[in-house]
Structure formats: structure tokens, C-alpha cells
Amino acid sequence: xxxxxxxxxxxxxxxxxxxxxxxxxxxxxxxxxxxxxxxxxxxxxxxxxxxxxxxxxxxxxxxxxxxxxxxxxxxxxxxxxxxxxxxxxxxxxxxxxxxxxxxxxxxxxxxxxxxxxxxxxxxxxxxxxxxxxxxxxxxxxxxxxxxxxxxxxxxxxxxxxxxx
Amino acid sequence: xxxxxxxxxxxxxxxxxxxxxxxxxxxxxxxxxxxxxxxxxxxxxxxxxxxxxxxxxxxxxxxxxxxxxxxxxxxxxxxxxxxxxxxxxxxxxxxxxxxxxxxxxxxxxxxxxxxxxxxxxxxxxxxxxxxxxxxxxxxxxxxxxxxxxxxxxxxxxxxxxxxxxxxxxxxxxxxxxxxxxxxxxxxxxxxxxxxxxxxxxxxxxxxxxxxxxxxxxxxxxxxxxxxxxxxxxxxxxxxxxxxxxxxxxxxxxxxxxxxxxxxxxxxxxxxxxxxxxxxxxxxxxxxxxxxxxxxxxxxxxxxxxxxxxxxxxxxxxxxxxxxxxxxxxxxxxxxxxxxxxxxxxxxxxxxxxxxxxxxxxxxxxxxxxxxxxxxxxxxxxxxxxxxxxxxxxxxxxxxxxxxxxxxxxxxxxxxxxxx
Amino acid sequence: xxxxxxxxxxxxxxxxxxxxxxxxxxxxxxxxxxxxxxxxxxxxxxxxxxxxxxxxxxxxxxxxxxxxxxxxxxxxxxxxxxxxxxxxxxxxxxxxxxxxxxxxxxxxxxxxxxxxxxxxxxxxxxxxxxxxxxxxxxxxxxxxxxxxxxxxxxxxxxxxxxxxxxxxxxxxxxxxxxxxxxxxxxxxxxxxxxxxxxxxxxxxxxxxxxxxxxxxxxxxxxxxxxxxxxxxxxxxxxxxxxxxxxxxxxxxxxxxxxxxxx
Numbered sequence: 033x034x035x036x037x038x039x040x041x042x043x044x045x046x047x048x049x050x051x052x053x054x055x056x057x058x059x060x061x062x063x064x065x066x067x068x069x070x071x072x073x074x075x076x077x078x079x080x081x082x083x084x085x086x087x088x089x090x091x092x093x094x095x096x097x098x099x100x101x102x103x104x105x106x107x108x109x110x111x112x113x114x115x116x117x118x119x120x121x122x123x124x125x126x127x128x129x130x131x132x133x134x135x136x137x138x139x140x141x142x143x144x145x146x147x148x149x150x151x152x153x154x155x156x157x158x159x160x161x162x163x164x165x166x167x168x169x170x171x172x173x174x175x176x177x178x179x180x181x182x183x184x185x186x187x188x189x190x191x192x193x194x195x196x
Numbered sequence: 197x198x199x200x201x202x203x204x205x206x207x208x209x210x211x212x213x214x215x216x217x218x219x220x221x222x223x224x225x226x227x228x229x230x231x232x233x234x235x236x237x238x239x240x241x242x243x244x245x246x247x248x249x250x251x252x253x254x255x256x257x258x259x260x261x262x263x264x265x266x267x268x269x270x271x272x273x274x275x276x277x278x279x280x281x282x283x284x285x286x287x288x289x290x291x292x293x294x295x296x297x298x299x300x301x302x303x304x305x306x307x308x309x310x311x312x313x314x315x316x317x318x319x320x321x322x323x324x325x326x327x328x329x330x331x332x333x334x335x336x337x338x339x340x341x342x343x344x345x346x347x348x349x350x351x352x353x354x355x356x357x358x359x360x361x362x363x364x365x366x367x368x369x370x371x372x373x374x375x376x377x378x379x380x381x382x383x384x385x386x387x388x389x390x391x392x393x394x395x396x397x398x399x400x401x402x403x404x405x406x407x408x409x410x411x412x413x414x415x416x417x418x419x420x421x422x423x424x425x426x427x428x429x430x431x432x433x434x435x436x437x438x439x440x441x442x443x444x445x446x447x448x449x450x451x452x453x454x455x456x457x458x459x460x461x462x463x464x465x466x467x468x469x470x471x472x473x474x475x476x477x478x479x480x481x482x483x484x485x486x487x488x489x490x491x492x493x494x495x496x497x498x499x500x501x502x503x504x505x506x507x508x509x510x511x512x513x514x515x516x517x518x519x520x521x522x523x524x525x526x527x528x529x530x531x532x533x534x535x536x537x538x539x540x541x542x543x544x545x546x547x548x549x550x551x552x553x554x555x556x557x558x559x560x561x562x563x564x565x566x567x568x569x570x571x572x573x574x575x576x577x578x579x580x581x582x583x584x585x586x587x588x589x590x591x592x593x594x595x596x597x598x599x600x601x602x603x604x605x606x607x608x609x610x611x612x613x614x615x
Numbered sequence: 616x617x618x619x620x621x622x623x624x625x626x627x628x629x630x631x632x633x634x635x636x637x638x639x640x641x642x643x644x645x646x647x648x649x650x651x652x653x654x655x656x657x658x659x660x661x662x663x664x665x666x667x668x669x670x671x672x673x674x675x676x677x678x679x680x681x682x683x684x685x686x687x688x689x690x691x692x693x694x695x696x697x698x699x700x701x702x703x704x705x706x707x708x709x710x711x712x713x714x715x716x717x718x719x720x721x722x723x724x725x726x727x728x729x730x731x732x733x734x735x736x737x738x739x740x741x742x743x744x745x746x747x748x749x750x751x752x753x754x755x756x757x758x759x760x761x762x763x764x765x766x767x768x769x770x771x772x773x774x775x776x777x778x779x780x781x782x783x784x785x786x787x788x789x790x791x792x793x794x795x796x797x798x799x800x801x802x803x804x805x806x807x808x809x810x811x812x813x814x815x816x817x818x819x820x821x822x823x824x825x826x827x828x829x830x831x832x833x834x835x836x837x838x839x840x841x842x843x844x845x846x847x848x849x850x851x852x853x854x855x856x857x858x859x860x861x862x863x864x865x866x867x868x869x870x871x872x873x874x875x876x877x
Contacts, residue, residue: 035622044318044352044359045366048311051350055307059286067287075657076769079292080759083768087778094814097683098823122829127675131682153673153719154829160701160743164830165671173721198692199799206728209710209877211748211795212696217786277784277804284764284783295763295787393861394757394793491860561795562877564710565728 097131100124104132111189118190128188148173151182199277202580203572208565216557216569219583221275223549224591226385226407227414228268230545231595233382234415234470235261236309236374241466243312243371253459255316256426256608257419262309263598268302271591274582294388297380305374305381312370314348315363317606321348322355344605382411389552396492396563397499397556406477412470414545420463421538422596424531430609460534468524471541475517478548495563503566504555512551516544659772660866661811662838664845664854665747667871670832672697672745674719679827681717683812690801693717694809695749695824700875701725703739708875720745746876747833749824750775750796750809751857751865758788758797758808767806773866774813779805793861811835838866 074081104125105112115121126132128150129142157170177185185195200215235257241247242254273279286299314321328334328342352359383404389395390403482500485493500508523529523537554569572584581587680695681688696715702708711726724732756775759767766782769775782805789797789806800807812822816835820826825833836845848854848870855872856865869876 034625036625043362044350044354045315045362047350047352048307048314052307052311055303063287066283071288071765074768075771080756080769082288082290082765083776084765084778084781087768087776087780088770091776091810091813092817096815096818096820098679098826100820100826123675124827124829127679127827127829131679149718149721152721153675154671156719156721158672158720158723158743159737159740162742163667163671163744164669164832165745168671198690198801199804201691207730208727209698209712210728212712212715213692213789213798214795215798217789217799272785275785277786277799278782281764281781281783284766284781288765288781290762290765293761293763293787295761295785298763388787392757392761392791394791561793562710564708564877568729 095133097133098124098126099132099135101126103135107136114187114189118193120189120191146181146183148182151186151188199579203570203583205568205570206560206565207568208560209562210560210565210567211562214560214567216554216567218275218553218557219569220571220585220588221271221583221591223546223553224271224588225268225275226382226553227546227549228264228271228591228595229382229385230407230411230414230549231418232261232264232268232305232415233378233408233411234413234417235264235419236305236378236415237412238416238419238463238466240371240375240378243367244375247462250459250462252609253419253423253463256423257415258309258313258316259602259606259608260419260422260595260599261415262313263602264595265302265306265309266598267591267594270594272298274587274591294384294391297384301377301381301384305377308370308374308377312367312374313606314350315366315370318349318352318363319355319360320607321345322353325349326353341605379408379411383408389556394561395556396496396559398552400481402477402481403552406474406481409470409474409477410545410548413467413474413541416463416467416470417538417541417545420460420467420534421542422599424460424535424538426609457529457531460531461529464524464529464534464537467538467541468521471517471521471524475513475521478513492563495559499555499558499566503558504551507547507555508551512544512547515540516547517541520544657771657773658839660838661752661773661816662836662845662849663749663752663811663867664834664836664848665867665869666832666834667744667746667869667873669830670697670745670747670828671830672699672716672720673829674716675827675829676747676824676833677715677717679823680809683815683823686807687801688717691715692798692801692807694796694807695747698746698748698876699725699743700746700873701735701743702741702875703735704741705739709733709735710875710877716745742873744871744873746869746872747824748794748796748857749867750811751794751863751867752811754864754866755862757791757793757861757863761787761791763787770813774811774816775808776810776813777806777808779803782806793858793863794865 068084068086070085071083072085074083074085101112101124108125112125115123115125126142128145130145132142133139135142152173154165154168155170157172158165160166182188187193198215200217200219203219204215206214238250239254239257239261242250269282273282276282285296286303289296289299291297325342325345328338328345331338334342386404386407389398389407390400392398485496520537520541523533523540526533557567557569559566571588572580575581575584575586674697677693677696678688680686681693684694686692686694691714693715696712696717697720698710698712699716699720700708700710709725709727713720713726722732723737724734727733752774754773756769759769759775762768763785764781764783766778767775767788768778779800784799784804784806786799786806789799792808797806797808799805812820812824815822822833822835825835834845836843836849838846838849840846849868852870854868854870856868857872857876858865
């Protein structure tokens, strides 16, 4: 009989250790099945790079929502040109109209938000001389035509033209 | 509502994404692991250092530590957003994180305690199996017990003097090895907090040490308390049985010797040692912070001496530390004083965990705002149950339920064998 | 009768057999441990430039980010936000960020949350400005260090991502970020944070917030590209970073960073 067998048979104190070894081996076997094959240490090393490599591609494939104004300019040429000739040229179309996503397929129509709240984001007068905010012409919404939509008088694409 | 929003009240300037994410269950977890470690150390005092008066207490503490061990992962399961993914910590541990140590440490510690219990109860297991084997008409409970105990023998039936002597030696070795592992089990929990540089209250190298000392305090106190209560209950039940029936089965009230005052005195001395260490370290931390007065001191001071003054100085230091310190230091300790002292110590240890976990989230990362924790009392959905009062009560009661179950297999009170 | 040689041979065999599954842990491969050098050879390292002089607090960036990255609009968490600082003549600093500035700042009253609103007279204002904040994609990210399961990591181009399928939701990364940029996704319940619109920048687009900002207060660039205008500003002008003392090496640089900024 080999020596190790004799040791186990004679000294019962070894038995709990054998049980523990079996548990450890079991965990390692489960690991082989459970952990994804591409899980490992990436280029960033062990501390900053332990991860499942496939996740990087998953994030790269995330759907893009905002398409940029180049998409808008062909079909919406009039408003596009108007906007580009006004101080509002610095604002992206999608800032006010929401993300294009797959427009004109889905959504068929983008949001036209005529609320005062949208304009007040920049045009609520805040007395902050040390910030770019002070450069923007602002109003006090309680004093300047309260309750009426801004777009009733101002064309959002060229706000100071043709004021009604 | 986002996670944490319902029980967080923000004040002044708090970053938009800040909420009290680590709430009552994260308070319960170090509390439970502290009890595990402390109970084990108490048991080891007998097995390793041979303090013979602690023999009964040692057996009790070991079994209780084992029961507590099963409870320790429960607060984590209730806290995790994905408890079913909790196994990931064992599958892909990222060892630069203190939490990754959890899987390895708890399994190592569990193996040590389980092995030690096996050696301690091996004779009892074998005698039970042999007597059950001979029993003719086994009930369902008996049959289940027979299967379980048969498996627990691990195939050995040797009860010779040599084998029993080996058992004793193994217990001694395991208890000795187990002490640093038990310290690690709770020390790493301290490291989880102490290494978070983003949190001005948690960040200190003293945290693991404070936690270990505090663990010793809580483990010893709970073991003492439960032991006293259990012995008193057994005496009460035996007395009632004596009055009800004429035949005597089980130990008599006289045979139930009750708690020996001597045992209490020795155990409370060790409690006192850990208590003094614990208090000294915490005061040292506080004094250092005030003295060095780094950037975070202004907001920390307003939290420690202002908002959390009652929780810290009255509940934790006053009721939880100072009064027990006096109670245990006075000469001629009585059982009544020990019970009160132990209970107050446990309150103090719980408040320490609370003041660290919740207190560390009372101020914003901006150092310019505060958050208030309103623990959900009446649950109205799964989350407010898990991370609310009822979740905490469930965890608190589990050790006693589990201990009662384990006691059926590994009986702690050996007088019943002589009855 | 077993000889010592046989015994040693058996032990060696046993250990080798155990080492095979153990090597799956990979942490005993020193080459992998030293892999950080390969990061230095990468062609791209994304950096961000915030100009607090230009920011007007319109909040278009916050709104665009929510839409682009599918963070529920009404949830009180956001991948990026804008803070308002108002410093009065007596030296008091008032800071707020109502809903992370998702709707901009449309009142002069400072939102002090549970402490109500603070009215400040125009005459008392010494200086006031806006500070956009987002994930700093640190070079030494403490959030990655503390993840117990490897669910968050740094890509070779410097962006810190979260693996939504592996995250267990322990919240340790959230607690360890000194900047408070991480949170639990309100629907998916995993850890979440700004990732520089990784799906956009890897396709040659800019991040949603950079595109949305009308004033050019937000810009993204590649620090490894000497000709990148953003890189030029960072290298030649005076820029600051947030909470440098934590040693995180943040990669979002601020023009006009002031001492009051938290």
C-alpha cells in the first residue's frame, strides 16, 4: 500500500483536510464553467485591467442618439440657413429638438418645445459678471411678457428678426 | 426613486449622485463578523492557553461562532443589488480590493471552525451513530439523524485513547491557527473602510486595529450574555419540569450548576482588556484628527461634535464604553452587573459600526453639505424591507435561531449526557 | 515500502496537477502584472478640457447626456452635472446644482435642498461662475482598484468602463470615488458613470455633452496627439484639476478653476 494511503488510513486527523481539498477542487471546476472565456487581465494590468474583454465591444456598439446638425441641413435647409445667420448658430439643432436617433424613420417627428423654460436656460438674467452668462442678453421672466410663449414673438432660429 | 434616495435627506451642497448607499445592512455586516471573531477568540483562550475554568464557555463560544458564521454573509446578500452574482467574488476575485478577500477568508475561517468542531464532537458523533445503528424502530428524525451523523464520521470510528489524544492536539492547533484568521476576518472589514481615501472619516490606518479590538469586545460580551441567559433558561425549565412530573429525566436544578461566578470574573477580565484597547485607539484617532486639522476637519468636526454628538459621545462612548468600563472595573463582579455590562457593551459596539458607516456618509464629499439617514421603519417594498429596520431585526435574530438548530446536532451542554 | 523518492515524486505530481486550475487565476503571471507599460505605448489617451469662463449654466450638456446614454430623465442621478458658485462680498460661498442643472439655472435663488432657498442680492455678489463636472477617467482610478470582481476596468485609451453583466452591485466603487461621479443605474441597478460616450469617441464623434455645449465650454481631445488643439491648451496654458491631493491623476482639466470649487 502506498505511503500516503497509509497516512490517511492511520491518522483520522487528516480527513477534514481531504474534505476541504475536495471543496476547493469543486470550486475550481465550477469556475471553469462559470467564468467567461475572455475574462482576464487586460493591457492595463491586474489592478486596473481585470475584466471581461468582450465588454469593450459591447460598449462600442451602444446606440448613438445625437447625429449632429449635418444630418438636418439638407431637408431643413431654410431653418438651417436662418439659424446659421443668427447668434443662435452656436446651438445644435438637437439641443432644442432632442436627439435625431433614426429620424426621419424613427422618430418621424422631433420635439418642438415652445416652453419658456427652454429659452430661460440661457436667457434668464443672472448677474454673474465673472462668467460667460453675463454676455448673454437675459430677461426677468416675471417682468418680460409673463405667461406668453417666447416663440409667440421671437423666431427661435433667428430671434431678433421680424419681432411681432 | 433611485437607490438610497428614499432614506437620504440632503442639506446645503451635496453632489447630485451622492446618497447614503451603504446603510443598515453594511452596519450589520461588520457587527456580525465582529461577533464571529470575538466568540472564536474567547473559545481559543481555553483551547490554546488552557484556562480551565473557561471549558464550558469555550465549547459554547465555538458553536455560537459557527452559527454566527452562517449569518455573516446574510447582510451582504440583502445589500447587494445582485445577490445571485455574489459568487463572482469567489470566481474572479480582484485582490486589490479588500472586499475580494471576503470569499477566501470566510471559507478558510469556516473550514477551521468546522474542522475544530468535528474534532471536538467526533466522539459524540461516533457514539450517536453506533447507538442509532442498534436502535430498532427509528423515527423519521432518527433516520435523518443517522444519515447525517454517519456522513459526519468521515469514515472513521476510532475512539481509542490515541485517537482522542490526536483530536485534542488537532483542536489545539486549529484554535491557534484560527486566532489570526479570525482577526483577519474582522480586520479586513476594518481595512474595507480604512483604505477608502475618498471618505474623510473612514480613512485611517487605525481602522483595522480598532475593528479587531472592538470585535474582541463584542464577541466576548455576546458569548457571556447568551451563555448566562441560556443557563438561566435551562435552570428555569428544569425547575418547572421537576414540579410538573414526579419522574426525573435530564439534569436536576442542582446538577445544573448555573454560572460559576469564577468563570464570569475571568471572562470579564479579558473583556476589559479589549475594551480598554478599543477605547484608547478610538480616542487616539479623534485626537489626531483634531490636532492635525486637515482639509476635512471642519466638516468632520461639525459632524462629530454637532450632528452626531448624541450617537457618538452619549450612546457609543458614554453608555456603550464608559459605563461598562466602570461596571467591569469595580471589584466583586456580580452576574447582574455582568449582564448589564455585556448588554451595554453590545450597544456600544453596534453604535461604533453605525457611527463609522452612517457617520461617514453624514457629510458630503464636497465638504460643504450633509446627508441625513432615515432608516426605513415600516417596509413598503422589498428594498425598504431589506435595508430597513425589519431587515436588521431578521439578521439580529438569525444567530439565535441557527444556534438552536446546531445545538440539536452538536449539543453544547454536556450535563444532558450525564442525565 | 515507499521510498522517499517515490513520496517526493508523488507530491510533485500532485502540486503540478493542482497548479493547472490555479493558473486560471492568472495573477501569478508576472508578465501580465507588469502590463501597465503597454498602456504607455497606446496611440490614444482621452482627456477633457472644461472652460469655466465660457460655461453659462444652460444645462444642455446634462440633458443631452441623459438622452444619449439612456439615463431616465426624471431620475435624480446624472453622469454629468453643472455646479453654480456664488461668492458674496463677506466671503461666503453658496453652491448648488438643482437636478444636476438638467434644466439649467432658471432662478437666482440658491437651492440649499432641505435648507430651502437662499436669496442673494445682486449687489452682494463678488463673483459667480459655473463648473461642469464629469468622470475624470483617472490614471490611478480608485474605483477600479476597489472593485471586488473586476466589473470595472480601464481601457487602453484611458476610459474607465463598467461591465453591466458582471457588476454585483456592492457599491464599493461608488464609495471610493472622491468626485462623486458614480451612482447606481436606476433601472439596471448596476454601477454607472460617465464613460466619455465611449461608443461615440471610438467612432470619431465627440461626446454628447461636447457637441451639445453651444459655448465651447467642454472639449475632448487626445493627449498623445501633439497637434490636437485641446492638447495644446492643456500643455501650454494654466489649467487645474480637481482634488489632486488624492493621487488619482484625473484627466479632466479646468481653465479658470477657482479655490472655492469643491
